[in-house]
Amino acid sequence: MAGVRCSRAIRPLESLVESYVIVGSHATNALGVMHGGNLLRLMVDHASASASRVVWSYALLAGIDFVYFASPAREGEAIRVASWALSAGRSSVDVAVRVESLGVPGMDVGSRLVALGHMTFVAVDGSLRPRPHHTCITPKTSLEESQAEKSKALREARRKRLEKRKEEPFDTSPPEPPQGGARAITSKIVNPSDTIAYNVVHAGSMLYLLDELGAVTASKQARGPVVTGFLGPLDFYRPVPVGYVISAHAAALHTGRSTVEVGVKALAGPLGEPWREAVAKGYITYVKLDPAGKPSTIPSDARLEPSREAKARDLERRRIIAMIEDGELDFTPPSQAS
Ligand SMILES: CC(C)(COP(=O)(O)OP(=O)(O)OC[C@H]1O[C@@H](n2cnc3c(N)ncnc32)[C@H](O)[C@@H]1OP(=O)(O)O)[C@@H](O)C(=O)NCCC(=O)NCCS
Numbered sequence: 001m002a003g004v005r006c007s008r009a010i011r012p013l014e015s016l017v018e019s020y021v022i023v024g025s026h027a028t029n030a031l032g033v034m035h036g037g038n039l040l041r042l043m044v045d046h047a048s049a050s051a052s053r054v055v056w057s058y059a060l061l062a063g064i065d066f067v068y069f070a071s072p073a074r075e076g077e078a079i080r081v082a083s084w085a086l087s088a089g090r091s092s093v094d095v096a097v098r099v100e101s102l103g104v105p106g107m108d109v110g111s112r113l114v115a116l117g118h119m120t121f122v123a124v125d126g127s128l129r130p131r132p133h134h135t136c137i138t139p140k141t142s143l144e145e146s147q148a149e150k151s152k153a154l155r156e157a158r159r160k161r162l163e164k165r166k167e168e169p170f171d172t173s174p175p176e177p178p179q180g181g182a183r184a185i186t187s188k189i190v191n192p193s194d195t196i197a198y199n200v201v202h203a204g205s206m207l208y209l210l211d212e213l214g215a216v217t218a219s220k221q222a223r224g225p226v227v228t229g230f231l232g233p234l235d236f237y238r239p240v241p242v243g244y245v246i247s248a249h250a251a252a253l254h255t256g257r258s259t260v261e262v263g264v265k266a267l268a269g270p271l272g273e274p275w276r277e278a279v280a281k282g283y284i285t286y287v288k289l290d291p292a293g294k295p296s297t298i299p300s301d302a303r304l305e306p307s308r309e310a311k312a313r314d315l316e317r318r319r320i321i322a323m324i325e326d327g328e329l330d331f332t333p334p335s336q337a338s
Contacts, residue, residue: 093133
């Protein structure tokens with residue numbers, strides 16, 4: 001990349017972090033499938049470890065282009081979580097995370113895609129400002145090369161979204177639903193148990209909060225239980241230190257046949273002070289399920305007409321999902337051979 005100085009090069013395979021987890025009841029929701037917030041936390045933890053292999057320190061999660069939840073992981077199933085770095089900028093690293101279910105241990109059912117994500121971490125200095133990491137990612141195999149190209153295309157595609165990020169912290173207005181749209185609000189104090197590094201809230205904790213708030217909003221709108229279907233884009237503007245209060249807002253923005261798109265925004269400020277700034281903002285789409293776990297139609301009087309922006313996001317979401325389903329977005333973990 002132009003203007004980026006490399007004093008070190010690593011290939012994607014060297015950043016691969018992999019683990020196997022059996023889905024226990026502590027990680028599931030009322031439907032007996034893995035809670036979206038728990039899955040997101042697991043994915044972010046793996047991706048953080050991959051990013052840290054590139055930047056040689058703990059990196060902050062700056063943004064998520066997408067996480068697609070392809071199928072539920074049920075209690076008792078073994079899941080394989082794999083993350084690896086695909087491309088790097090001056091201070092940033094783009095990471096893919098893939099979760100597959102291998103079914104209930106002992107039953108040979110092959111593997112099934114559970115979730116796939118593409119997210120960006122940023123190396124920071126002691127003041128939590130971006131610092132150059134001087135590491136280049138050099139693909140060795142054709143798979144690594146093709147994935148690096150796709151990651152760079154995603155990086156290019158988010159350029160427009162990021163142009164506004166310097167002003168976003170000052171816009172503390174909550175997301176506004178259209179007429180008839182549900183909303184919900186929650187608050188939480190950032191405690192040491194919410195951090196992993198730098199004494200600021202861990203992205204996994206923030207995502208858990210936003211996903212759960214979004215699910216409450218979506219199920220209110222859909223009038224029935226929902227599961228997380230797609231997250232993104234979602235950006236983190238400012239780190240939130242221990243002792244701050246997060247006030248998270250969600251609004252149902254538009255509905256499809258069985259889906260509800262929810263806008264989420266987190267504001268933060270020191271405990272006991274009126275000052276507030278926006279620290280995260282994004283979109284999460286939920287799918288309404290019937291008692292058999294199949295997508296279920298949202299009642300016509302609960303439908304929300306999309307705005308022009310919501311229509312554009314819907315198209316982009318469908319484009320990404322189609323690319324994943326067709327294998328065009330071939331984010332499978334690198335190996336020595338491929
Ligand atoms: C991430 C953060 C340090 C970036 O700060 P910034 O002022 O936007 O920094 P810059 O404009 O210098 O951009 C730095 C790099 O981050 C990238 N970046 C910034 N925001 C991004 C986003 N939302 N998504 C993807 N990349 C992003 C830029 O493209 C740039 O990449 P490069 O250096 O490789 O060219 C800042 O937004 C932040 O602290 N956010 C909160 C992070 C956090 O606490 N995460 C935990 C979640 S609660």
